[in-house]
Amino acid sequence: MRLEYFQLIDRIVDLDIGARTIKVEATVPTSSTIFEGHFPGFPIMPGVLLVESMAQTSGWLLVALNRFERMPFFASIKDAKFRQFVKPGERIDVTARVVHEGSGYAMTQASITVGGKPRCSAQLTLALVAFPNAELRSHMEELARRIEFPQHVLVQG
Amino acid sequence: MSTFDQVANIIAETCDIPRDTITPESHAIDDLGIDSLDFLDIAFAIDKAFGIKLPLEKWTQEVNDGKATTEQYFVLSNLCARIDELVAAKGA
Numbered sequence: 687m688r689l690e691y692f693q694l695i696d697r698i699v700d701l702d703i704g705a706r707t708i709k710v711e712a713t714v715p716t717s718s719t720i721f722e723g724h725f726p727g728f729p730i731m732p733g734v735l736l737v738e739s740m741a742q743t744s745g746w747l748l749v750a751l752n753r754f755e756r757m758p759f760f761a762s763i764k765d766a767k768f769r770q771f772v773k774p775g776e777r778i779d780v781t782a783r784v785v786h787e788g789s790g791y792a793m794t795q796a797s798i799t800v801g802g803k804p805r806c807s808a809q810l811t812l813a814l815v816a817f818p819n820a821e822l823r824s825h826m827e828e829l830a831r832r833i834e835f836p837q838h839v840l841v842q843g
Numbered sequence: 844m845s846t847f848d849q850v851a852n853i854i855a856e857t858c859d860i861p862r863d864t865i866t867p868e869s870h871a872i873d874d875l876g877i878d879s880l881d882f883l884d885i886a887f888a889i890d891k892a893f894g895i896k897l898p899l900e901k902w903t904q905e906v907n908d909g910k911a912t913t914e915q916y917f918v919l920s921n922l923c924a925r926i927d928e929l930v931a932a933k934g935a
Contacts, residue, residue: 790900
């Protein structure tokens with residue numbers, strides 16, 4: 687997890703095009719200026735960053751389903767629940783599945799667990815649009831390599 | 844229940860709009876004040892209820908290109924006619 691670059695997932699563990707599911711993992715850094723403020727003496731991962739990690743996870747699933755031809759942008763969230771704190775140094779497992787693919791948007795159900803125990807969940811909507819420019823697409827392709835995006839899914843039927 | 848009643852109920856519930864203010868002549872955007880993001884929730888509910896996929900991207904493109912007006916797709920009587928067409932096409 688590179689908080690300073692807003693890269694909240696480390697590695698794609700599983701991506702199943704047929705089932706429309708994804709599982710990723712990320713390790714929360716042990717130190718960050720974020721934890722100096724959130725909170726002094728009691729550092730915990732901010733809920734908004736947990737939401738962002740679920741959005742990024744959902745996004746990679748949608749990138750795969752759309753064969754890198756659409757860029758997902760976070761549009762809305764429902765039923766976000768934060769059950770337990772996520773602390774510095776913990777490894778989070780983030781899963782997402784598509785619950786609906788609409789025209790130009792998709793909805794996912796995502797959740798975060800630590801050691802198999804639920805920490806948070808939400809339903810997310812992401813708008814799917816053409817990549818606004820080549821620079822962003824190139825950045826996403828580079829990021830895909832970094833997080834071990836399984837390229838073979840792009841050629842699957 | 845008619846297509847209109849189903850759609851009106853979805854809009855009322857999704858956007859917290861009084862059901863009795865929603866008529867077949869209502870324009871979802873201009874009269875009911877539904878924005879594009881709220882409309883995604885409505886589209887989701889309509890897709891689920893009718894087992895279809897509203898072609899929002901195509902409609903938006905046609906409006907942007909001047910090939911269609913928003914009235915053709917977002918006045919509710921017209922929207923319901925489009926839904927009926929999509930349902931009929933699904934069963935064909």
